[in-house]
Amino acid sequence: MTPTALAFTLLFVAITVLLSMRQRLGLERDLIIGTIRAAVQLLAIGLVLQYMFRTRHPALLLPVVAVMIAVASWHAARRGKGLRGIGIRIAVAITATEALIMLLLLGLRIIENTPQYVISISGMTIGNAMVVAGLFLNHMKRDVESSRGEIETLLALGASARQSIQLSLKRAVKASMIPTIDGMKTVGIVQLPGMMTGMIIAGADPLQAVRYQILIVFAFTSSAAVTSILLSLLSYKLWFTKEMQLRRLGKE
Amino acid sequence: MSILAFTDLTKTVAGGRTLFTRITASVEEPESVALIAPSGQGKSTLLRLLALLDAPTAGELRLEGKAASGWQPQSWRRRAAYVAQQSVMLPGSVAHNLSTCSRLHDTPFDRELAARLMEAVSLSSTDWEKNADELSGGEKQRVSLVRSLLGEPAVLLLDEITASLDQHCKLAVEKLLTEMQAAAKATLIWVSHDLEQARRVSSRVWFLADGSLADCGTEDFFRRPPSLAAERFLSRQGRNEDAGEGGP
Numbered sequence: 001m002t003p004t005a006l007a008f009t010l011l012f013v014a015i016t017v018l019l020s021m022r023q024r025l026g027l028e029r030d031l032i033i034g035t036i037r038a039a040v041q042l043l044a045i046g047l048v049l050q051y052m053f054r055t056r057h058p059a060l061l062l063p064v065v066a067v068m069i070a071v072a073s074w075h076a077a078r079r080g081k082g083l084r085g086i087g088i089r090i091a092v093a094i095t096a097t098e099a100l101i102m103l104l105l106l107g108l109r110i111i112e113n114t115p116q117y118v119i120s121i122s123g124m125t126i127g128n129a130m131v132v133a134g135l136f137l138n139h140m141k142r143d144v145e146s147s148r149g150e151i152e153t154l155l156a157l158g159a160s161a162r163q164s165i166q167l168s169l170k171r172a173v174k175a176s177m178i179p180t181i182d183g184m185k186t187v188g189i190v191q192l193p194g195m196m197t198g199m200i201i202a203g204a205d206p207l208q209a210v211r212y213q214i215l216i217v218f219a220f221t222s223s224a225a226v227t228s229i230l231l232s233l234l235s236y237k238l239w240f241t242k243e244m245q246l247r248r249l250g251k252e
Numbered sequence: 253m254s255i256l257a258f259t260d261l262t263k264t265v266a267g268g269r270t271l272f273t274r275i276t277a278s279v280e281e282p283e284s285v286a287l288i289a290p291s292g293q294g295k296s297t298l299l300r301l302l303a304l305l306d307a308p309t310a311g312e313l314r315l316e317g318k319a320a321s322g323w324q325p326q327s328w329r330r331r332a333a334y335v336a337q338q339s340v341m342l343p344g345s346v347a348h349n350l351s352t353c354s355r356l357h358d359t360p361f362d363r364e365l366a367a368r369l370m371e372a373v374s375l376s377s378t379d380w381e382k383n384a385d386e387l388s389g390g391e392k393q394r395v396s397l398v399r400s401l402l403g404e405p406a407v408l409l410l411d412e413i414t415a416s417l418d419q420h421c422k423l424a425v426e427k428l429l430t431e432m433q434a435a436a437k438a439t440l441i442w443v444s445h446d447l448e449q450a451r452r453v454s455s456r457v458w459f460l461a462d463g464s465l466a467d468c469g470t471e472d473f474f475r476r477p478p479s480l481a482a483e484r485f486l487s488r489q490g491r492n493e494d495a496g497e498g499g500p
Contacts, residue, residue: 149336149338149340150340150342150343152305152336152340153336153340153342153396154342154352154356155305155325155329156303156305156329156333156334156335156336156400157329157330157333157352157353157356157399157400157403158326158327158329158330158333158353158356158357158403159326159356160326160356163356167343241307243304243307243320243325244304244325244326245304245305245306245307245325246305248266
């Protein structure tokens with residue numbers, strides 16, 4: 001794509017801004033900020049990736065993956081406001097997920113150990129894990145609030161923290177995985193995934209692109225399950241005080 | 253060694269309102285205590301503190317001579333079981349609810365005892381396979397009581413557990429609990445709005461008003477109210493009952 005062609009894509013933003021002004025949606029400022037941020041972030045990562053792919057130095061992978069995990073954890077932790085120490089637990093869950101996926105992909109030689117593959121697939125895995133962690137926390141917050149009676153009934157009968165919150169954990173893990181499972185069911189029919197489309201546009205053989213997409217879809221399901229289940233085990237105690245009383249988030 | 257005691261207990265709730273300040277009382281032997289107070293004075297909160305479901309702002313709680321800090325909250329709650337006013341049925345059947353304690357603590361489910369208790373609270377004809385959520389309010393309240401009794405607690409913290417029951421069921425529940433208490437198996441702390449019930453079931457009254465707690469014998473409480481607040485409360489209740497309102 002030529003720089004002129006790229007510049008023309010700003011027309012899409014212009015159309016949206018015009019529509020927003022005409023309909024008085026008040027989105028112009030957010031749209032312009034969003035456009036600038038997206039362009040700067042993507043160009044910056046493009047330059048970083050270009051440099052890394054040229055040097056092909058595996059030692060450079062770690063800091064990049066670490067930054068991805070840190071940003072993803074920070075972002076997902078905002079869904080768990082009020083839960084002290086949730087950020088570090090999300091980071092542990094996402095790191096474990098990333099480590100497991102990479103261990104399998106590289107160990108079984110499914111992908112090559114080059115920055116080109118490792119960074120791209122790590123980005124997608126970590127991004128998916130971040131979304132799943134955020135969904136888990138959202139559901140958990142809502143579920144714990146609506147199930148206070150149930151949880152306290154179990155506590156009053158002498159249940160442990162884990163026993164009393166088990167049903168909420170189960171429901172939140174399930175709910176956080178549904179979008180990934182639904183995506184798997186409809187992929188290729190309802191939506192053509194970004195990565196596959198990108199590869200095809202860049203000139204790859206569609207069947208080759210599909211193979212990589214299958215890898216990503218399957219890796220996503222296990223990354224969703226591992227992140228969600230691990231995070232549920234690491235975080236359930238945060239819903240209780242040290243005297244094992246159910247906390248009232250936001251009211252403390 | 254006292255069964256249950258609290259010393260200098262203070263509770264301030266969110267918003268800064270203090271419900272009670274430095275209240276002290278203890279139960280030395282299995283007995284039945286009625287916890288009475290005008291609305292909004294913190295009866296249910298005090299009961300929840302005694303079940304370790306809420307934390308006091310200050311003060312100390314003791315069970316069987318040992319301070320709360322020396323107990324695992326789980327073990328404390330098994331000994332001192334709280335039965336809520338709004339009974340919550342856990343997802344599943346009546347049988348599933350009744351066997352909750354045995355599942356939680358990995359102990360055998362005493363089906364015979366459960367059946368006897370269900371009969372004692374006039375629920376002998378209830379289908380145990382029925383979804384517990386389909387029971388009526390009064391049935392849920394009694395199943396919830398039986399569910400707690402099956403854990404064989406030493407202290408029962410009862411928060412208006414007969415509020416949704418008709419007279420017949422109310423008396424059946426009272427009979428079961430007072431008989432258990434008489435057999436020295438349990439200490440009962442009843443929160444009740446029903447003064448007649450308090451008189452029937454308790455030998456002692458804890459009266460909570462204006463942030464302090466008065467502790468006296470039940471008959472003394474009704475004959476010689478321990479404070480001006482108690483006197484005013486009783487006379488207001490009397491007027492309400494005369495007017496046919498039944499309670500505050």
